[in-house]
Amino acid sequence: MVEARYRTAFRLYPYERSPDQDAASPARHPVVIVGGGPMGMALALDLGLRGVPALVLDDHEGAGAGSRAICFAKRTLEIADRLGAGEAMVRKGVVWNRGRVYRGTRAVYDFDLLPEADHKRPAFINLQQPYFEKFLVDQIRRRQAEGAPVEIRGRNRVTALDRRADGVALTVDTPDGPYRIEADRVVAADGANSPVRGMMGLGFGGRVFEDNFLIADIVMHADFPVERRFWFDPPFNRGQTALLHKQPDNVWRLDFQLGPGIDRAAEMDEGRIRERVRAMIGPDIGFDLEWTSIYTFRCCSMEHYRHGRVFFAGDAAHQVSPFGARGANGGMQDVDNLGWKLAMVVRGDAPESLLDTYHEERRAAADENIRASSRTADFLTPRSPAHALFRDAVLDLVEEFAFARPLVNSGRLSVPCIYAASSLNGADDAALPERTRPGAPLADAPVGDGWLLDRIGGAFTVLAINCAAPPGIAAVETVQAAPGSPLAARYLGQAPRAIYLIRPDQHVAARWQQASGAELGAALRTARGMT
Amino acid sequence: MTDLTTTPNIPDPDGFYAELLAAHDGCSAQETHALNARLVLILANHIGDRDVLGQALAAARGTGPDAREPER
Numbered sequence A: 001m002v003e004a005r006y007r008t009a010f011r012l013y014p015y016e017r018s019p020d021q022d023a024a025s026p027a028r029h030p031v032v033i034v035g036g037g038p039m040g041m042a043l044a045l046d047l048g049l050r051g052v053p054a055l056v057l058d059d060h061e062g063a064g065a066g067s068r069a070i071c072f073a074k075r076t077l078e079i080a081d082r083l084g085a086g087e088a089m090v091r092k093g094v095v096w097n098r099g100r101v102y103r104g105t106r107a108v109y110d111f112d113l114l115p116e117a118d119h120k121r122p123a124f125i126n127l128q129q130p131y132f133e134k135f136l137v138d139q140i141r142r143r144q145a146e147g148a149p150v151e152i153r154g155r156n157r158v159t160a161l162d163r164r165a166d167g168v169a170l171t172v173d174t175p176d177g178p179y180r181i182e183a184d185r186v187v188a189a190d191g192a193n194s195p196v197r198g199m200m201g202l203g204f205g206g207r208v209f210e211d212n213f214l215i216a217d218i219v220m221h222a223d224f225p226v227e228r229r230f231w232f233d234p235p236f237n238r239g240q241t242a243l244l245h246k247q248p249d250n251v252w253r254l255d256f257q258l259g260p261g262i263d264r265a266a267e268m269d270e271g272r273i274r275e276r277v278r279a280m281i282g283p284d285i286g287f288d289l290e291w292t293s294i295y296t297f298r299c300c301s302m303e304h305y306r307h308g309r310v311f312f313a314g315d316a317a318h319q320v321s322p323f324g325a326r327g328a329n330g331g332m333q334d335v336d337n338l339g340w341k342l343a344m345v346v347r348g349d350a351p352e353s354l355l356d357t358y359h360e361e362r363r364a365a366a367d368e369n370i371r372a373s374s375r376t377a378d379f380l381t382p383r384s385p386a387h388a389l390f391r392d393a394v395l396d397l398v399e400e401f402a403f404a405r406p407l408v409n410s411g412r413l414s415v416p417c418i419y420a421a422s423s424l425n426g427a428d429d430a431a432l433p434e435r436t437r438p439g440a441p442l443a444d445a446p447v448g449d450g451w452l453l454d455r456i457g458g459a460f461t462v463l464a465i466n467c468a469a470p471p472g473i474a475a476v477e478t479v480q481a482a483p484g485s486p487l488a489a490r491y492l493g494q495a496p497r498a499i500y501l502i503r504p505d506q507h508v509a510a511r512w513q514q515a516s517g518a519e520l521g522a523a524l525r526t527a528r529g530m531t
Numbered sequence B: 001m002t003d004l005t006t007t008p009n010i011p012d013p014d015g016f017y018a019e020l021l022a023a024h025d026g027c028s029a030q031e032t033h034a035l036n037a038r039l040v041l042i043l044a045n046h047i048g049d050r051d052v053l054g055q056a057l058a059a060a061r062g063t064g065p066d067a068r069e070p071e072r
Helices: A039-051 A074-083 A084-093 A129-145 A195-197 A264-268 A272-282 A327-346 A352-380 A385-398 A402-407 A486-491 A517-527 B014-021 B029-047 B050-061
Strands: A010-011 A027-034 A054-057 A063-064 A071-073 A094-096 A097-101 A106-110 A125-128 A150-153 A158-163 A167-173 A179-188 A205-208 A212-219 A230-232 A240-247 A253-260 A286-297 A296-302 A310-312 A461-465 A476-479 A498-502 A508-512
Touching: A010 A106, A010 A129, A027 A039, A027 A167, A027 A327, A039 A054, A039 A074, A039 A150, A039 A327, A063 A129, A071 A074, A071 A327, A074 A084, A074 A125, A074 A230, A074 A327, A084 A129, A084 A476, A094 A240, A097 A385, A129 A150, A150 A195, A158 A195, A179 A195, A195 A310, A212 A264, A212 A272, A253 A272, A264 A286, A272 A286, A272 A498, A286 B029, A327 A352, A385 A402, A385 B029, A402 B029, A461 A486, A498 A517, A508 A517, B029 B050
Parallel strands: A027 A054, A027 A179, A054 A150, A097 A230, A179 A310, A461 A476
Antiparallel strands: A010 A063, A071 A125, A094 A125, A097 A106, A158 A167, A167 A179, A205 A296, A212 A253, A212 A286, A230 A240, A240 A253, A461 A498, A498 A508
């Protein structure tokens, strides 16, 4: 039996009996991904595109109902573009760049998330998580039809995991009863309550926050502006905060801070929720409740994201507060980081030790996300009279004095981590711009009639700007950057030319103003974990 | 690294002190706390130097009736 834990919004992979269930001895798979959420599906797609067989086991038959994660950041869209699913997301999503902060009823300041032009993708789109998952599965289906070795098994729940020297044995429950398979490697992308983590007896330490928040996603036809509106101490939620944000299909996310020690059942009462919504949007706008939920949050991380043949990604590895949209966006960067490394090691193109750098790089990123989201939580929910005093002082000053604006923390929105200290980083030339230093994700820029990021990714690539690439690598992008162009500003600074070695996940591995084939080769070995 | 200035640096110290007190005239305890918090933020922004601000915080924490006796 595999009981449903939640409703599904889209039924995408109905249970089908697999030949593995009738095999005399357990079938062996190179990579088994536990969990078919955004991270599991993105990783499966990435591996499939690289020709590495990926088997996804999910205990439901599609994307779970409820909007849940709604804010997807530019970097996530760039990753989705590399996987071929970005366009559908952006077409469906609501693009926004502007945030506005209120105190009481006064707008005290607003901000533009991406003041810089010349990027293909916007700073953020809002899109209900089920759509995000569906677009990934749609793309998997298209690629499967072309031969990508991805398999998704619905209503397949992993109930036991046995780590052996030569592999991992999994027991999987289905509507037809349990069966066993073996895996060379397992990726647990099974969410914040990760059953795999539990089966392995691994800890998940961190900080639990006492505050409660109510999400009410409503359907309404309102001409509110498409911006992230955030209130401190609004008249409709005195002493607390609130958030209003637009999603596709005329759905709006309303988020009310409730404080600690609430009566959960009373707050979830539909009449009570409707009353709160009316107080916020006014009495004249009709609406339907689409999805409601009360959440608390914690900021936690596993100690290690790799345990031999088992890897943890997304919420299974680390959990953050929702402020700043660092959960799903951070998770997408996990699988962006893990996909190419797994593929190279499975194919024998890189040593096993390359996989250790998944933990190295993504643990540092998770620490950064946890730090940022904990600081937001502390601003929104002062833990002592002194904390409240300074929070209020900041809000007192913000309207009149620009200097106070950077201190207001209603969420530090997800930006990709720069792996500045990564052991995979090679040579650097400090005369080149800091933003594209080794470890940094590529900054997009117009190239020809297209975009830089559409040209690079998937394989190690040399980007040669205003010069020829050194020999020794198959994938080369040679481009011209005119003085004063965005490309020159982001990659050359004052330098006349540059050579960048780019990793398959579009992060910079090394860069030079001039490089020999030997120097490039050395950086390539370092970036594949061969030192 | 710039060092926190800990030698006398305010011209007309008595005048400044009187002005500081006057700013708090008529304030309740709560209003006084709020005023001080705003003042700290305004001054901190003016200083702007993270090292100096760190030293100032350490100096403030290490002084006063509850501070540990300095080692001799």
